[in-house]
Amino acid sequence: MTTPDAAQPVNIATVAKAALKRDPWDLPDVSGLVVGVLGGTGDQGRGLAYRFAKAGQKVIIGSRAAERAQTAAGELGLDIEGAANADCARRSDVVIVAVPWEGHAETLESLRAELAGKLVIDCVNPLGFDKKGAFALKPAEGSAAEQAAALLPESRVTAAFHHLSAVLLQDPQTAEINTDVMVLGEARADTDVVQALAARIPGMRGVFAGRLRNAHQVESLVANLVSVNRRYKAHAGLRVTDV
Secondary structure (H helix, E strand, O other): OOOOOOOOOOOHHHHHHHHHHOOOOOOOOOOOOEEEEEOOOOHHHHHHHHHHHHOOOEEEEEEOOHHHHHHHHHHHOOOOEEEEHHHHHHHOOEEEEOOOHHHHHHHHHHOHHHHOOOEEEEOOOOEEEEOOEEEEOOOOOOOHHHHHHHHOOOOEEEEOOOOOOHHHHHOOOOOOOOEEEEEEEOOHHHHHHHHHHHHOOOOEEEEEOOOHHHHHHHHHHHHHHHHHHHHHOOOOOOOOOOO
16 A cells, blocks of 8 residues: 655656756855865965965865975964875865876875765866967866866866966955856766855855866866966956856
8 A cells, every 4th residue: 555655756857857946056055164275385275275264164285295284374374274185185075176287197096095975176277388378288088177087986076266366366465356166067066065165255156167078178268368367467267247
């Protein structure tokens, strides 16, 4: 005999339609998450660590050498901690990858166990430079984010924070970073978290921009921004209109 509250089969189409009707700006509370920054001693990593800590997140900077991470954390203040990369990854809920492209694969391979189950945000831009300026490189996997996903099969890999000026991020006189952050990933729950983290930084907004297969053009656009900044002596970012 079937009771009135018996489980009914899930209609996937209905669930998908319901998700599409959700308010895209209804984002989760991420204030309690610990944010780790691999490559936190570099300009981009330091800047992100500073902004998130200033916004009230608990932040841990990671580096290959714990002493370097601790020194950088001490310079930034705001109760930021420094640790070796493996310890940073283990202790963090969300891990931002801000390492140089040249060490991207090696770093992630070495931290596969520590990053298992973690939400990983890759913000690495594979770029080359010559006399003509910056140009995009294309990894065999398609993008840095897709390389991260291939190397970290047990992690939830997303991509974001590619187009931010390290100068503005680190400048204590800059109260707001007026820019949008393109967020890519495979699961809405994960990209919602990344969007919510972006929104913690005054002036910033996270905008969903597709699956990881679309990460290459987002990473590549940094080469164009480098050209913009050089020509106009600026720290250009992006805004998505009509959203």
